[in-house]
Amino acid sequence: MTDLFNDIQPIVCRGGKVFFLDQTALPVETRWVEIDSVEACWDAIKRLVVRGAPAIGVAAAFGMALASRVVQESGFEGYQARMKESAEFLASSRPTAVNLFWALARLEKKIADSQDRPVPEIKELVEEEVLAIQRENEEVCWAIGVQGQAILRDGISVLTHCNAGALATGKYGTALAPIYVAKERGLCVRVFADETRPLLQGSRLTAYELSRAGIDVTVITDGMAAVVMGKGWVNVCIVGCDRVAANGDMANKIGTYGVALLAKAHGIPFYAACPLSTIDLATPQGADIFIEERDPLEITEGIGGRATGVKAYNPAFDVTPNQLITGIITEAGIVYPPYAENLNSLRGKR
Numbered sequence: 001m002t003d004l005f006n007d008i009q010p011i012v013c014r015g016g017k018v019f020f021l022d023q024t025a026l027p028v029e030t031r032w033v034e035i036d037s038v039e040a041c042w043d044a045i046k047r048l049v050v051r052g053a054p055a056i057g058v059a060a061a062f063g064m065a066l067a068s069r070v071v072q073e074s075g076f077e078g079y080q081a082r083m084k085e086s087a088e089f090l091a092s093s094r095p096t097a098v099n100l101f102w103a104l105a106r107l108e109k110k111i112a113d114s115q116d117r118p119v120p121e122i123k124e125l126v127e128e129e130v131l132a133i134q135r136e137n138e139e140v141c142w143a144i145g146v147q148g149q150a151i152l153r154d155g156i157s158v159l160t161h162c163n164a165g166a167l168a169t170g171k172y173g174t175a176l177a178p179i180y181v182a183k184e185r186g187l188c189v190r191v192f193a194d195e196t197r198p199l200l201q202g203s204r205l206t207a208y209e210l211s212r213a214g215i216d217v218t219v220i221t222d223g224m225a226a227v228v229m230g231k232g233w234v235n236v237c238i239v240g241c242d243r244v245a246a247n248g249d250m251a252n253k254i255g256t257y258g259v260a261l262l263a264k265a266h267g268i269p270f271y272a273a274c275p276l277s278t279i280d281l282a283t284p285q286g287a288d289i290f291i292e293e294r295d296p297l298e299i300t301e302g303i304g305g306r307a308t309g310v311k312a313y314n315p316a317f318d319v320t321p322n323q324l325i326t327g328i329i330t331e332a333g334i335v336y337p338p339y340a341e342n343l344n345s346l347r348g349k350r
């Protein structure tokens with residue numbers, strides 16, 4: 001792994017204190033917020049101070065550590081009950097990204113498996129597990145980068161949507177990780193970043209982190225993707241995902257489905273990139289994924305919002321059907337169709 005992008009990490013723990021890089025303020029201001037309670041963690045996830053599927057999982061894990069520190073009960077049952085309440089509370093912050101639920105379930109299992117130990121010892125195990133979740137996500141993202149770099153070549157042009165970079169993960173990103181690995185290996189990669197209405201994760205965050213890393217990035221509005229593809233300027237699309245269903249349908253930031261349709265129309269390969277923890281075999285198909293709906297004011301009065309006195313519909317994610325996905329890049333390799341069969345065969349590796 002490289003240290004090249006060490007300065008971009010959305011969540012840090014120093015001397016036991018937890019800090020989130022406030023992504024609502026980027027790129028104008030680099031502001032770190034101390035998160036000192038499970039309530040503050042919930043609020044930060046909800047308001048997108050921390051965002052991106054894997055980063056939300058890591059953030060929720062830190063929320064559990066903060067909850068654990070203040071549990072008063074000295075008996076196992078009482079401790080476990082309080083932690084279950086905190087897990088349910090954190091789970092209510094954002095519904096679509098499965099990584100959040102995955103991290104909470106992992107910590108609840110750790111607690112259940114430790115029931116023979118004294119509570120102070122279990123609290124230490126929880127802290128260790130949280131740091132392991134964060135560290136493993138860094139390693140996994142680098143591995144996704146190494147796997148995904150195989151589809152890139154010198155001079156290639158990639159279109160991405162939203163931000164699935166270092167800011168959205170423990171480090172390095174998912175969709176952007178192959179680009180970072182390619183850069184480290186001396187390849188020249190050009191990126192088109194959709195601005196990603198309504199909250200501009202593309203123009204604010206993807207453009208920020210790619211340009212900091214010295215990667216050639218061009219921001220386009222979401223409506224320009226067709227023209228850019230039509231001009232032959234895009235060789236491949238790579239996006240992140242919030243949840244992959246068992247049949248390979250996947251949810252990602254609103255607008256991703258449109259990008260996939262455009263890619264199909266222009267004969268451009270369309271890849272999704274994610275850790276195995278984003279694959280949810282318990283959800284049969286995309287139609288079963290719960291899509292978060294956010295405040296309409298994000299559209300009417302948010303960044304660039306101009307509409308007054310009208311309704312707005314604001315689903316935060318959409319579902320791209322598996323037929324439009326060329327491959328899913330994971331740390332264990334690139335998964336190709338038939339997805340139902342090939343995703344299921346990864347079961348043991350998750």
Ligand code: MRU
Nearest residue numbers: 051052053162164168240241253
């Ligand atoms: O609403 P956000 O900013 O959390 O949405 C983020 C995305 O849709 C990302 O593409 C996805 O979480 C993958 S992050 C590696």
